[in-house]
């Protein structure tokens with residue numbers, strides 16, 4: 001790790017008040033879009049949008065738009081988000097000429113076609129312990145340091161306990177066991193990043209538009225590594241946001257996420273696995289353990305800046321001839 005990266009590029013959300021950030025934003029003439037990717041988050045997305053809008057649109061207008069990317073939800077996610085005041089886009093309906101993939105990265109990539117902010121900030125929709133400084137806190141380094149292009153949030157990751165209640169630490173299992181060790185071994189300049197997989201991050205649009213984007217959970221790791229490779233570690237900053245709790249995925253799902261992250265990291269080290277990796281799971285029902293074949297997609301979208309305008313749809317005929 002660069003000797004001084006952590007000291008030079010680590011901030012606390014309390015370093016700036018929202019009012020100070022608004023002043024800086026106006027002086028820099030920048031606009032900010034908040035993007036919330038959501039797949040089946042009916043229980044939480046409405047409350048998240050409502051709180052963000054109240055604090056960061058109505059009270060202190062730091063955000064120019066609040067957009068929810070509805071990622072193939074089968075519940076009332078879109079309705080709840082719209083009722084709370086978000087602009088809602090179904091990912092599959094955005095730029096249909098480019099096809100549709102499932103996954104969180106796809107939602108973030110397509111968000112570039114339906115937002116206009118100079119800065120894009122991201123916030124997960126499954127948060128259960130958080131506050132609106134998760135968004136405003138990310139903006140400080142981007143509004144004060146011209147050399148910073150990507151800001152990651154970090155926090156204590158709480159862990160739900162089996163009998164109820166929450167431990168103050170212990171969440172972020174893939175972060176601790178896969179992402180951070182991978183960075184330490186392959187890109188030690190990034191080993192001071194506390195939460196490389198943080199779903200709360202912000203990036204300048206002109207950089208995001210130049211990066212290829214994994215369609216699944218590899219998006220955060222890829223953006224971090226690629227920002228470092230293109231612009232150097234000093235283009236990355238991190239902000240302490242306090243404490244965070246979210247809805248945990250089961251360990252079996254996290255194994256697939258880990259496999260995807262390793263493949264994405266391999267690709268950036270010159271090891272290519274193709275569009276998917278085989279990742280078996282084990283079925284232990286009936287007292288016997290049997291492997292069930294499974295695959296994890298490692299597809300990436302090309303940089304959005306190189307994607308041309310939407311081709312006109314010709315009713316009843318061929319497209320774009």
Ligand SMILES: O=c1ccn([C@@H]2O[C@H](COP(=O)(O)OP(=O)(O)O[C@H]3O[C@H](CO)[C@@H](O)[C@H](O)[C@H]3O)[C@@H](O)[C@H]2O)c(=O)[nH]1
Pocket residue numbers: 036037038039040041069071102103104105107123124125126197198199200217218219220221246247248249257
């Ligand atoms: O196909 C999907 C899957 C997830 N999400 C949303 O993305 C956010 C994070 O997804 P989640 O399944 O809760 O991921 P985590 O288990 O929390 O994974 C962590 O690690 C991932 C891999 O780096 C990051 O993408 C996440 O933001 C980070 O919270 C949530 O709002 C989801 O609704 C989608 O929009 N589409």
Ligand SMILES: O=C(O)[C@H](O)COP(=O)(O)O
Pocket residue numbers: 157158159170171172173174175176197247248249254
């Ligand atoms: O960031 C991670 O490692 C994954 O989101 C898993 O988090 P969890 O262990 O808190 O569920």
